[in-house]
Amino acid sequence: MEFIPKQDFDVKKIADSGQCFRLNQLEAGRFQLTALDRCVELTERADDWALDCSAAELDKLWRGYFDLDTDYGTYRAAVPEKDVYLTAATDFGRGIRILRQDPWEMLVTFIISQRKNIPAIRACVETLCSRYGEPIGTTYAFPTPAALAGADEETLRACALGYRAGYVLAAAQMADAGTLDLSALVSLEDDQLAESLMTVPGVGVKVANCVSLFGYHRIAAFPRDVWMNRVIHEHYRGRFPLYRYKGFAGVMQQYLFYYARYEGKIAEK
DNA sequence: GCCCAGGTGACGG
DNA sequence: CCGTCACATGGG
Numbered sequence: 532m533e534f535i536p537k538q539d540f541d542v543k544k545i546a547d548s549g550q551c552f553r554l555n556q557l558e559a560g561r562f563q564l565t566a567l568d569r570c571v572e573l574t575e576r577a578d579d580w581a582l583d584c585s586a587a588e589l590d591k592l593w594r595g596y597f598d599l600d601t602d603y604g605t606y607r608a609a610v611p612e613k614d615v616y617l618t619a620a621t622d623f624g625r626g627i628r629i630l631r632q633d634p635w636e637m638l639v640t641f642i643i644s645q646r647k648n649i650p651a652i653r654a655c656v657e658t659l660c661s662r663y664g665e666p667i668g669t670t671y672a673f674p675t676p677a678a679l680a681g682a683d684e685e686t687l688r689a690c691a692l693g694y695r696a697g698y699v700l701a702a703a704q705m706a707d708a709g710t711l712d713l714s715a716l717v718s719l720e721d722d723q724l725a726e727s728l729m730t731v732p733g734v735g736v737k738v739a740n741c742v743s744l745f746g747y748h749r750i751a752a753f754p755r756d757v758w759m760n761r762v763i764h765e766h767y768r769g770r771f772p773l774y775r776y777k778g779f780a781g782v783m784q785q786y787l788f789y790y791a792r793y794e795g796k797i798a799e800k
Numbered sequence: 801g802c803c804c805a806g807g808t809g810a811c812g813g
Numbered sequence: 814c815c816g817t818c819a820c821a822t823g824g825g
Contacts, residue, residue: 646821646822650823650824651823691821691822692821692822
């Protein structure tokens with residue numbers, strides 16, 4: 532068992548931040564994460580989160596995955612006091628980090644994400660994993676490109692993918708055949724990376740930005756979805772000051788997304 | 801039944 | 814280059 536200090540690390544918020552879809556609450560203060568072909572539990576304690584793995588595994592996998600060696604206070608310090616909304620958002624979202632997730636999983640997940648809400652995305656991904664992924668204990672790894680490339684479109688559709696099934700199948704075939712070498716893209720500049728990702732059908736600017744941000748840790752990427760457009764329209768006169776956050780705007784995007792969705796939920800009640 | 805969800809691609813102007 | 818529209822599916 533290993534322990535991660537709560538200082539700027541909140542599993543509850545990360546689970547609900549819309550960047551990952553396989554970090555699930557089992558009960559209050561207890562979460563299960565399936566990622567990197569592993570499945571681990573995270574349990575909340577007074578001053579830290581307990582992670583059921585060895586010290587070696589924490590150092591080798593999870594420290595990087597959770598981006599634990601980065602000081603997010605530095606990012607938040609870039610927000611001027613006069614930006615009341617973003618100040619509130621960064622305060623409210625303190626503990627969120629940009630995870631280093633698998634590029635392939637992010638590509639498929641965010642292709643699926645279009646015109647779906649977060650619970651629906653979770654359900655789709657889980658179905659895909661249980662039908663095409665390798666078992667890991669009681670759960671399943673994310674399917675490999677080969678596993679999905681061998682599927683037929685109608686069966687994929689039955690995972691509630693709808694019209695996205697063809698996109699996912701094409702992505703799998705490209706990745707499996709090497710037409711698109713996802714691991715080779717790490718050496719590309721942000722613009723070229725996004726451009727390469729957009730060669731996949733169903734991947735436009737927004738999905739490419741999400742894959743860049745969450746799958747390649749390009750924290751300068753700033754995905755604009757309906758929530759972000761709403762925030763920018765309502766609080767920034769249609770123009771968000773990206774220039775203040777050069778090189779890490781994606782971190783601010785994540786704080787804004789989390790805060791905006793929370794506000795929306797409150798408004799509903 | 802209606803509207804919306806971490807959009808994209810095809811089409812017409 | 815722009816705006817508009819169809820696209821499957823599930824939840825509120």
